[in-house]
Amino acid sequence: MSQFISVFDMLKIGVGPSSSHTLGPWRAAEQWIKQLKENEKFVLIDAIQVDLYGSLSLTGKGHATDLAIQLGLSGADPEYVPIENIGATINDIKEKEVLFLNAEKKVPFYKDSIQFNKEFLPFHANGIKFRGFLNGEEISTQTYYSIGGGFIVQENDHLEEEIEITKKNFPYPINRALQLEEYCERDHLLISDIVLKNELELRSSEEIDFELNRIWETMLECMYIGCHTEGRLPGGLNVKRRAFDTHTKLIKDTTYTNPKEWITAIRSTEVKFREILKWVSCFALSVNEVNAALGRVVTAPTNGSAGVIPAVLMYYLVIENHEADFNQIKKFLLTAGEIGSIFKKNATISAAMGGCQAEIGVSSAMAAGALTELLGGTAAQCLSAAEIAMEHHLGLTCDPIGGLVQVPCIERNSMGAIKAIHAAEIALETDPKDSLVHLDKVIDTMWETAKDMHKNYKETSEGGLAVHVGLADC
8 A cells, every 4th residue: 555645744834835845845854853853963063055956956946945955954844934024034054154953052054055967866855964074074965855745755754744544544535536536436535534434543623624724725815916016026036926917907996904805805896707817817827827936835735836726726715616615625626635735646746747637737637626525516526626637737847947936837727727727617417437548547647748758858958948048038
């Protein structure tokens, strides 16, 4: 049996712009500090060196990898750090050339304390090595790999806090989509019911509801901020925020004072057919504009694809079902999380390993399956919707201009959300027995495609739009 991957592993709260290049290295820095303390070396360290490899090196600057490492080493938590304090912390380290390690001790930290090495380590495309010194002698060396979605591993290790999923410790051990479908048919349960029963083995119902609500409120706040923030994104591409202008035209003169009132306000507007697509695009764009500006988002399953699931869920709340409440939000997130975990177990959610099909493709599949359940679809139809969404993202490359999670990443979230809704509609009108392709088959195909894809199209900025459009064109 494979490891248990919780919905809270797939949907993590963190800081943008990238789960693999920002959140992962941030968590790796925290893990290294933890290991230093366990080995009683933390108090001895008087100098630090960090080496980045592969994709982390090639697009690290654009993804703020170096900033994330400094914040992680400083003891800041990506879930709770005040976003407005990030700039001041980074500037203080730069100006004083001193880092307050875990907010406990000061160590020198220079411009070259983080080295960008273009070579790839054999284990994974996203390698990071932390080295600690005492009087010039290296006393600690740890290598981590950021494998997508904020997950980190060490070579020959297992996933952080990995839990094996078997019949002994979980009522519904799931590795493949077919297993999930069979459980639902046998016990007459929805996908969200199955997922909830497994989650209840680890935490109480109250804890699950609290955390799912916190995830949703982070998504909602992110959309709200993105729709109410104008200007241009940082990083050098001079990309204009578009969610603000689109939202202004759509919301018109409707009044509200907070995100929850905002939902009611949108519901009260007379949404025309063509405006539905504009609203969905607006929601998706807003999230990834916040993400690109180092805002707080939810990995779904990654930061680069963080806009798809909130946009599709918001579509359901403000267009499909005005009476929907937390119960529907809960079902959506549970179902989406499980579909994402099946992709992770059998393929990848890392663009550095599989291109953007592993991010936008997976997020679109997650959203499509979850929306289908809320619209009354069977488990088989939910999985069919996920298959349809991924099938039409197969081969999607990752080629961010300037290594930034902006172009084409932000627009791709909009497209992924629209495809998810369309996939759900097709699945609801289809008998899954007539489908030639099962979700498991498309996941296997995605992984084979990922392995065949040239490395230049896997988040290296060495192919595609990344080389045909440069800063001089912006």
